[in-house]
Amino acid sequence: MFIHAVSQFVTPPVEHPRILKEVLKGYTDTPFRRVNTFILLALIGAHRCVQGRTPSGNASVYLTTESGNLGDTNNVLDQLYRQRSLPMPFSFINTMSNTAPFYVAQSLNVLGRNLSISGRGLSFERGLELARLDFDSGSVEEALIGAVDEVPPEGGAAHPAVAGSFWIYVRKARNGALGEVAEVRSFPDREALAAWCADRPVLPPGRGLLACGAAVSDEERTDWQRRTGLSLFDYVDDYGPFDTVTAYGVTKFLETAPPASLLHINRNGQGRHVALILNRY
Amino acid sequence: MRNAAMIRGRAIACALGEDLDAVVRGAREMRPRVAELPLSLAGLEEVRPYYLLSRRGPGSLGAAPETFFYEVLFDTVARALADASLRAADLRDLAIFFGSTAIDIPVYEHAYEQTLRETSRPAAMVSSGYGRIADEVAERFGIRGPAYTFTTACTSSANALLYAAAMIAAGRIPRALVIGYDLFSHLGFYGFESLRLIATDGYRPFDRRRSGIIMGEGCGAVVLEADDGGDAGAVLCGGANRVDAHNVTTHALEGGAIAQVMRDALADAEVDAGAVTAIKAHGTGSENNDRMEGNGMVRVFGDALPPFTVLKPLIGHTVGASGVVELILFTACLQRGFCPPTLGFGEADGALLLHPVTEPRPMSRGVYLLNFFGFGGNCTALVAAVRG
Numbered sequence: 001m002f003i004h005a006v007s008q009f010v011t012p013p014v015e016h017p018r019i020l021k022e023v024l025k026g027y028t029d030t031p032f033r034r035v036n037t038f039i040l041l042a043l044i045g046a047h048r049c050v051q052g053r054t055p056s057g058n059a060s061v062y063l064t065t066e067s068g069n070l071g072d073t074n075n076v077l078d079q080l081y082r083q084r085s086l087p088m089p090f091s092f093i094n095t096m097s098n099t100a101p102f103y104v105a106q107s108l109n110v111l112g113r114n115l116s117i118s119g120r121g122l123s124f125e126r127g128l129e130l131a132r133l134d135f136d137s138g139s140v141e142e143a144l145i146g147a148v149d150e151v152p153p154e155g156g157a158a159h160p161a162v163a164g165s166f167w168i169y170v171r172k173a174r175n176g177a178l179g180e181v182a183e184v185r186s187f188p189d190r191e192a193l194a195a196w197c198a199d200r201p202v203l204p205p206g207r208g209l210l211a212c213g214a215a216v217s218d219e220e221r222t223d224w225q226r227r228t229g230l231s232l233f234d235y236v237d238d239y240g241p242f243d244t245v246t247a248y249g250v251t252k253f254l255e256t257a258p259p260a261s262l263l264h265i266n267r268n269g270q271g272r273h274v275a276l277i278l279n280r281y
Numbered sequence: 282m283r284n285a286a287m288i289r290g291r292a293i294a295c296a297l298g299e300d301l302d303a304v305v306r307g308a309r310e311m312r313p314r315v316a317e318l319p320l321s322l323a324g325l326e327e328v329r330p331y332y333l334l335s336r337r338g339p340g341s342l343g344a345a346p347e348t349f350f351y352e353v354l355f356d357t358v359a360r361a362l363a364d365a366s367l368r369a370a371d372l373r374d375l376a377i378f379f380g381s382t383a384i385d386i387p388v389y390e391h392a393y394e395q396t397l398r399e400t401s402r403p404a405a406m407v408s409s410g411y412g413r414i415a416d417e418v419a420e421r422f423g424i425r426g427p428a429y430t431f432t433t434a435c436t437s438s439a440n441a442l443l444y445a446a447a448m449i450a451a452g453r454i455p456r457a458l459v460i461g462y463d464l465f466s467h468l469g470f471y472g473f474e475s476l477r478l479i480a481t482d483g484y485r486p487f488d489r490r491r492s493g494i495i496m497g498e499g500c501g502a503v504v505l506e507a508d509d510g511g512d513a514g515a516v517l518c519g520g521a522n523r524v525d526a527h528n529v530t531t532h533a534l535e536g537g538a539i540a541q542v543m544r545d546a547l548a549d550a551e552v553d554a555g556a557v558t559a560i561k562a563h564g565t566g567s568e569n570n571d572r573m574e575g576n577g578m579v580r581v582f583g584d585a586l587p588p589f590t591v592l593k594p595l596i597g598h599t600v601g602a603s604g605v606v607e608l609i610l611f612t613a614c615l616q617r618g619f620c621p622p623t624l625g626f627g628e629a630d631g632a633l634l635l636h637p638v639t640e641p642r643p644m645s646r647g648v649y650l651l652n653f654f655g656f657g658g659n660c661t662a663l664v665a666a667v668r669g
Contacts, residue, residue: 092472114524120412
């Protein structure tokens with residue numbers, strides 16, 4: 001699964017979706033009506049990613065998200081419980097998070113698979129796993145894989161300060177690629193990942209980098225660094241933890257790092273681990 | 282024909298009941314249970330039909346919804362795991378594939394309403410995250426495999442089945458627990474009412490007089506594992522997903538994308554269209570859905586359209602749960618020797634002239650196509666084989 005383009009979009013909470021509509025106009029002339037913040041975030045990231053390219057009509061879209069559409073869900077509940085009225089039809093439709101990959105597909109005319117996927121704390125990794133499965137089986141040869149999340153409303157001090165939309169455009173063909181998703185591997189716990197790392201050098205020391213997800217503690221990160229002998233590539237401190245921070249880290253590596261390999265380790269609250277290996281050419 | 286994964290265990294909770302034999306009996310005897318729910322929250326004096334879970338007692342809507350939500354979920358999963366007779370080590374390695382439209386909305390909206398009464402600032406709350414429910418199942422049953430949550434509207438758990446079977450076939454996982462789950466929510470009930478999609482005079486998919494959908498609650502859980510090559514049981518042979526970019530709420534009427542996803546599914550399963558014994562149509566009963574699905578089926582099968590049926594008049598449209606719930610109901614009926622009927626059908630739509638199965642029809646071993654479509658143009662088709 002070769003990476004041909006990457007995009008990053010990070011924004012503090014926006015007061016009105018029209019602010020994002022203005023941003024989107026920088027990437028596409030297509031007008032979008034009845035879309036909300038979550039959908040606009042997805043559109044900005046996806047269009048920015050493929051700018052100057054024309055994905056094939058069979059390309060697929062894998063949108064990963066931790067919480068999906070938050071804004072319109074709250075709008076609909078407000079219409080129901082506070083205003084005591086029927087919800088606005090398109091507010092209701094837009095509570096379903098798969099409307100975002102739909103609009104990505106419609107606006108880019110990519111008519112392959114179209115999925116909205118989550119995995120608590122590991123959503124981006126789960127999307128990569130499923131996409132790799134489809135690539136390996138031959139059912140998909142080209143795809144956009146994105147991570148999109150809003151800022152939860154009324155955030156307190158512990159809440160993330162930014163929303164994000166991070167995308168990679170992947171193809172089966174290597175020609176012209178900037179990198180590669182070389183490995184996506186799930187483990188039931190830390191010990192199983194440690195055993196996998198012990199079996200072989202995951203990456204050659206001195207030629208690879210190690211990054212850890214936001215849920216990996218300082219102690220655990222230090223332990224992985226000791227086990228692998230890799231230099232640390234840090235990204236979590238840039239904005240602090242937020243729902244799409246893993247995809248931010250991956251796309252940051254692909255956009256800014258010199259040619260190298262990255263071992264990315266992440267975990268969720270139940271201790272499941274996922275290891276990614278990405279190569280940047 | 283490719284056999285991607287066999288169904289080793291299964292359990293269901295729906296309007297027809299929770300004991301699978303009783304559910305199948307209800308389907309054979311065509312005895313749906315439909316409640317009427319008021320639209321009073323929106324200040325309307327009308328009622329709308331709804332297929333509530335059989336275990337719902339009078340007044341149970343709104344009472345401790347989080348407790349009820351997890352009771353139904355855990356009980357259904359426990360029964361499916363017991364049916365699969367898994368060893369402890371097998372249970373630990375299970376991967377979880379969860380599909381739902383509403384996810385935790387039934388719980389969240391209740392908390393929202395409570396907070397609104399107390400503080401008038403409910404916006405401070407947020408959903409607990411789409412992946413939480415699968416994690417709760419893992420925690421409850423000691424499952425350590427990966428967990429994937431699919432939120433693709435009414436195709437959610439069909440896509441969960443598609444990927445679980447594909448992962449097993451590829452040797453990535455030994456077995457999977459696939460769950461489809463959607464309970465009543467105000468958001469869904471009033472949302473579909475706002476779209477004017479709820480039928481008020483009976484559920485009649487593909488009938489000339491059809492007037493919309495009737496929603497239903499459902500929880501289904503199946504344990505899938507690599508096919509043992511035996512001559513009994515039901516297997517998933519393959520499937521496909523694609524998007525129809527026509528419109529976010531409706532698919533293109535000519536059924537082009539619908540036809541393509543059926544062809545893709547048959548190709549993935551290595552099954553010729555002529556080998557299909559029968560089709561479980563999605564059949565929401567809305568004007569557009571039945572037209573586009575009918576057109577799509579005719580595009581694929583032409584004059585040789587196999588018998589087809591719609592299960593929703595028996596259990597309601599269980600939205601994101603329908604993938605797993607309808608797979609269980611359909612294959613269980615076939616394994617007991619009949620194709621369940623399309624209740625409510627009486628007069629063919631002149632634009633389609635399609636006649637679904639209207640009485641329980643003797644049918645068992647064979648290859649079956651199962652269609653699922655949803656908002657956001659999502660199209661999923663699965664191919665299953667019943668071996669007796």
